[in-house]
Amino acid sequence: MAMEYESNNWIWDGVYYCPHLFGGLMLTAALLDVGIFHKKKREKKRIRVYMDGCFDLMHYGHANALRQAKALGDELVVGVVSDEEIIANKGPPVLPMEERLALVSGLKWVDQVIANAPYAITEQFMNSLFNEHKIDYIIHGDDPCLLPDGTDAYALAKKAGRYKQIKRTEGVSSTDIVGRILSSVKDTKGGGDSNSKLLNGDSGERKLSQKGQISQFLPTSRRIVQFSNGQGPGPNARIVYIDGAFDLFHAGHVEILKKARQLGDFLLVGIHTDQIVSEHRGMPYPVMHLHERSLSVLACRYVDEVIIGAPWEVTKDMITTFNISLVVHGTIAESNPLFDGETDPYAVPKSMGIFRLLESPKSITTSSVAQRIVANHEAYKKRNAKKVKSEKKYYEEKTYVAGE
Numbered sequence: 157m158a159m160e161y162e163s164n165n166w167i168w169d170g171v172y173y174c175p176h177l178f179g180g181l182m183l184t185a186a187l188l189d190v191g192i193f194h195k196k197k198r199e200k201k202r203i204r205v206y207m208d209g210c211f212d213l214m215h216y217g218h219a220n221a222l223r224q225a226k227a228l229g230d231e232l233v234v235g236v237v238s239d240e241e242i243i244a245n246k247g248p249p250v251l252p253m254e255e256r257l258a259l260v261s262g263l264k265w266v267d268q269v270i271a272n273a274p275y276a277i278t279e280q281f282m283n284s285l286f287n288e289h290k291i292d293y294i295i296h297g298d299d300p301c302l303l304p305d306g307t308d309a310y311a312l313a314k315k316a317g318r319y320k321q322i323k324r325t326e327g328v329s330s331t332d333i334v335g336r337i338l339s340s341v342k343d344t345k346g347g348g349d350s351n352s353k354l355l356n357g358d359s360g361e362r363k364l365s366q367k368g369q370i371s372q373f374l375p376t377s378r379r380i381v382q383f384s385n386g387q388g389p390g391p392n393a394r395i396v397y398i399d400g401a402f403d404l405f406h407a408g409h410v411e412i413l414k415k416a417r418q419l420g421d422f423l424l425v426g427i428h429t430d431q432i433v434s435e436h437r438g439m440p441y442p443v444m445h446l447h448e449r450s451l452s453v454l455a456c457r458y459v460d461e462v463i464i465g466a467p468w469e470v471t472k473d474m475i476t477t478f479n480i481s482l483v484v485h486g487t488i489a490e491s492n493p494l495f496d497g498e499t500d501p502y503a504v505p506k507s508m509g510i511f512r513l514l515e516s517p518k519s520i521t522t523s524s525v526a527q528r529i530v531a532n533h534e535a536y537k538k539r540n541a542k543k544v545k546s547e548k549k550y551y552e553e554k555t556y557v558a559g560e
């Protein structure tokens with residue numbers, strides 16, 4: 157189908173650009189009933205690509221996969237696997253369907269989402285993708301995806317010539333993130349109740365980076381460019397500023413960024429440094445490093461630009477440098493009780509009358525997400541042990557693959 161359209165494109169491109177001819181052509185088509193004119197394509201056929209996933213604890217690796225998938229077509233449709241299917245195949249998801257949908261829909265490369273996709277792609281589902289959802293290509297990472305019977309889940313799409321592959325993003329996986337959180341709990345053992353520590357933060361020594369899992373992520377300037385919009389604010393743009401840790405990027409972040417963006421023309425997001433986050437939130441935060449957090453925020457469709465390593469206090473100089481019109485902050489934000497009474501980071505914008513508190517639409521916080529993982533400790537540990545093995549094997553056997 158796709159090929160057929162492509163070979164006829166020149167006809168329709170011509171028609172599209174000559175509107176005065178169009179009426180005449182339409183009349184001809186109606187009179188002669190020429191088969192080819194039944195495809196009344198006013199413009200080039202848009203290639204629709206499909207990619208699915210669980211997107212539990214969504215991270216920049218997911219975002220990067222979807223960015224690459226989008227580059228293989230014009231419209232990206234994303235299937236989000238149902239809670240039931242995740243429970244049956246991997247154990248309970250950290251994030252329920254609603255939150256995973258909000259996260260995926262918030263990505264700037266995603267055009268459409270399909271809720272409750274199956275875990276392993278069935279023949280029936282594949283046919284509905286091709287016929288009802290008008291998908292041209294199914295996209296998957298270069299790691300093999302086997303059905304329970306050991307056969308290739310994408311064999312059918314491959315045979316039909318409607319399968320394309322992308323390169324796996326190095327350095328992060330949901331397994332790795334769960335591991336970081338669980339190992340930080342392990343590290344604080346003996347110092348009281350670990351659950352309440354994770355919930356409240358701990359101003360003690362931050363051991364995660366030394367003892368826990370070390371991120372394999374190597375931030376490159378190219379990746380940052382790929383995620384960027386590459387555009388500054390237009391003339392007379394009203395610039396809104398919001399800052400924070402944006403650790404374990406979640407649905408609450410997407411909602412507050414959307415709200416903030418609606419208050420102006422350009423949303424500038426300040427991402428606090430690892431040091432600031434750990435000073436203010438305590439151990440084990442941040443779970444994700446500055447560059448990881450920056451990529452997650454940049455991938456969000458409501459964000460125009462980020463400051464990678466923003467200061468704790470919003471200064472007069474910053475406001476002038478970036479021509480900030482409004483500084484906003486969510487009502488649901490984490491604060492470390494130990495740091496109550498310190499100087500107000502928003503004192504300057506408040507004194508200038510350009511500060512606004514935004515009602516946070518969702519009550520999710522980074523620690524509430526981490527808390528869900530800790531609460532399900534045993535289940536995630538088991539699930540992770542299995543995955544860690546296969547991840548380890550992957551890294552041991554991995555070879556250089558060209559591509560993005």
Ligand SMILES: *[C@@H]1O[C@H](CO)[C@@H](O)[C@H](O)[C@H]1NC(C)=O
Pocket residue numbers: 390391392393394395479480481
């Ligand atoms: C600075 O922002 C204001 C909007 O608050 C805008 O009117 C003005 O044109 C901006 N200045 C420049 C130089 O873009």
